[in-house]
Amino acid sequence: MKTDLNQLEPQALVDAFLKYPPAGFQVHEPDNFLAFFYTRFNLLTTLDVALHQKIKALPGYRHWQNMLHLQTCFVGTTVTEYTLLSAQLSAQQMTEFLKQHIQKTRLTIIKDLPLNSPFISEMENNYSQELIKSAEKNGFLSVEGQALAYVPIDFENREDYLSRLSKSRRKNLKRKLKSLNEIDVEILATGHAKFQDAEFTAQLYRLYLNVYHQSEIHFDLLSPAFFQAILQDGDSGGTVLFYWVGTALAGFNLCYEYRGNLVDKYIGFNYPLATDHNLYFISWFVNLEYARVRGMKFYIAGWTDPEVKAQLGAEFTFTRHLVWIRSPVLRFILTRLRSVFEADHHWHQQQELKS
Template identity: 25%
Template sequence: MNAEPALRAAIVPGVGALPAEDWTACFPGEAEGWDYYRACGNDRAAAVFDDRGLVLGAPLFRMEYRLDTPLQGRAAAVAQRLGDAVPGLMRWGMLGVGSPLTERCHVAVRPGLSPQDRARALAALLALLEAEAARTGDRLVVFKDVAEPDAGWLAPVLGAHRYAAVGSLPVAVLDLGGCDAAGYLASLSPATRKDLKRKLKSRASVRIEHRSGIDGIAAEIDALYESTRQNSQVRYGEFEDLPDGYFQNVARMQPGRTRFVLYWVGDRLAAFNLLLLQPDRVIDKFLGMAYPLAREHNLYAVSWMENVRFAMESHRPLLQVGQTAYASKLRFGSRLAPSTNFVQCRNGVLNRIIRGAAPWLALDRWDPDLRAFRSRRPDRAS
């Protein structure tokens, strides 16, 4: 019987320290790829190697995670007061696998690896993460936003290592395959179609510009993003923070996969979209708007249809419109692709509590738009 190849697990200084060709082979065509992680300033990754090179790798991040992050509205306000009264109660050190700046947990696995070898490499990665969390004093190790079909092979191994599956925010995706603008509008309910057409009349007063870079307007882009963040009805703490120079760096480091759509009202930049491009989809990554100007000109609806048009004209059948702000996305025909966080606490007693409380800790349970959507469905979950 042939001996299994020896594995070596190590923390490396970011995805950029791994061979670009090995990473790209695991995620061909991915817009949030090797260059994207470098643009985001990712400076830590975990990797497993054998004598042929990279077997498995994943980006890492660290933060002080607030246990009340999933809560919104009045529940969040109560938890905030409790956390302020008892410092340290709500904030736990967290070692995260993935990135706050992606909607998918990228675990790179060598193509063609057998299920047994894949599970063995993952076990080596988990041992490394446990040792690293012990070294840094982090209570939690979290695989953030594991999407299907990755959950199919990750979940059994993570479950065997006492990770709890906790619902994350689903990703909204609009299917546009084989459709033109008229066909898309016809697919909407009569009331939604009428409302959208009415709002699109504002298009006449808006000048739309497509760019690959933001030279000369970077400060305005940052301000519009912050304006939209402050106007949001939901809060997800440090997960909403962007590193300094994020928009400029993404544009500079992957120009062929980045597009900014700018919305001008007169001489004023009233809104922008950052779009990431991959062969099968347009990813509407970030939206920033000036208030109240954007509402006065219905720029959300105008930008939505501009992105639909661009996706169709560039022959990309999917428009991925992200997490949060689900009300309009669902009304405009999006489906929800599920996402899961896998969580382990290094304290055994607390880990059992987390596993039991997993349904209550799920981010998708507390999102107000999702709660309203599910309350209207006859098959809604409890």
């Protein structure tokens, strides 16, 4: 079934996900419905870090933690910011189709439905609202999703952008940006001959793994074959930005130009070299400048580290997850604990109260 709603990334990225799914994912792409996948999902994945740590510290956790891992069906992919939907199905038709096909799965999640997103059309936003209402009427639990960071490209230059931040943040970031004097930035389009070098792409994958393993959230471990496929695809609009300190590769960032936006997808760091040169912050400003020069509307910076990205000047848009829970007992429990899975939403509310 053709997906024509909510797409912020090139189809090539979705195709690579379907062909080379993350470890432990069973991906399905039926002719008469949207792509979905099965995996064992840890219910603690989206919890606030502090609460997650408290639960892990409970007596006997290592003995009963497997009870929190449920075989789950996800509608969507993990390589797109939003769930890709099809205008061929009305919201009611999609809800009915799902209810017919999820009876044997303990947990089904329609992930990352956009809510008043600035990146898509009014029709697409309205479809999500209709789907949420229809699903809630049919027994789905609606859960607030994560904070998607973005920056409107409406500034003239770096100084103009920094001038919008607080004095203390400007001072801190200007200090970090001095590391740019020690870094050479190289920009290559995906499909470049350099990505035919298996040893080089393996090095990039190792840098990706460095970031993956130090992250608080471990959900989708992408494969070397996936990375090789997207790096060698010259028709996807992908851009790889490399950060060199002398002859050492400190890190890289893979972004896509699509629908007039620059979408930041994957990053890899060579620790501690990347940390010593403030590469996280450097890459933020290099991406902003790249987006400005290319005439992009938005820099879409992803889901992770909302607190840090807020300090860097990001704005946020949110999503909603729709969850079907087969077990009445589990449904009762999770319905009453729903708020603990909405960490980003609570964080954002607290930030708005402070401002």
